[in-house]
Amino acid sequence: MPTTPWAPCARRASCAKRARRHEAPCLPRYSALGSGCCFEFAGINVNAAECCSIMTLFRTSVSSRPAPYLKGLGVAVVVALVLAAIWLRPAYASLQKMSDLDVLQLISESKGKVTVINFFASWCGPCRLEIPELIELRKQYPKEDVVVVGLAVDDTRDALQAMSDEVGFNYPVYLAESSAAKLFNVEGVPMVLVYAPDGKLITTQVGYRPGYVRELVEEHLPK
Structure with missing residues (x-):
């Protein structure tokens, strides 16, 4: 699982339910990030759907790479993913x-x-x-x-x-x-x-x- 400041989201259960219902193809790829399907960074909730959008944006296929590769991403890339999550979020x-x-x-x-x-x-x-x-x-x-x-x-x-x-x-x-x-x-x-x-x-x-x-x-x- 990514190191701090990433932390499991308090709404992990509801996010997991949503992922199973709507984002099933994305969930296996997202699981490489850790045991949960939902994470929080600086108060920003990032769910499975957004993660998949981010991976598509960066043309990264997590499923084609071993988990250690993702876990070893540099700080700059992690920050880029978070910024992309913010940008992809709807206004509401x-x-x-x-x-x-x-x-x-x-x-x-x-x-x-x-x-x-x-x-x-x-x-x-x-x-x-x-x-x-x-x-x-x-x-x-x-x-x-x-x-x-x-x-x-x-x-x-x-x-x-x-x-x-x-x-x-x-x-x-x-x-x-x-x-x-x-x-x-x-x-x-x-x-x-x-x-x-x-x-x-x-x-x-x-x-x-x-x-x-x-x-x-x-x-x-x-x-």
Whole structure:
């Protein structure tokens, strides 16, 4: 296993579960790094998927080389791998907080696009049913036409990171400050706000309605 400052990640179990489910071909190669599938460097979590991306980036096939070769990599190469992991990370991984003013600024800056703001929580069952639809929505439409943002309420950074590792958000996710929840009168989750390209609020939907958000987005796509 690599020497310090590498350390086993506290979320190793959830990362291993994710790796077995989604990244099975990568896991044998990644195992050369050590007994766990997930490591942490200077507070940055690096999971199996990111490791495989890094190895592809550097055109390195770990499986074709003995483990001692990888363990003997110089400090410069290890640092390069860590920097690549940071660069490959999606923006949501920072899990920054968002205030009421931040949300209003986001809505203002997103004019010309359909904007979907999803208030949710990691402990909310209906939220977990709705999020895959938002992920598919993000995949289908370009960012120039549709903005999707998740705001977690009454949640913790660790719980949200664990959920992020599990569901694989492909859009920005933030921890909502109490001011943001108060501004939009969030009394239950999931709650979705959909804004038209002109910045006007189309709907505020509380509770999960399958396919409803997609219908609104398709109806109001910029011409």
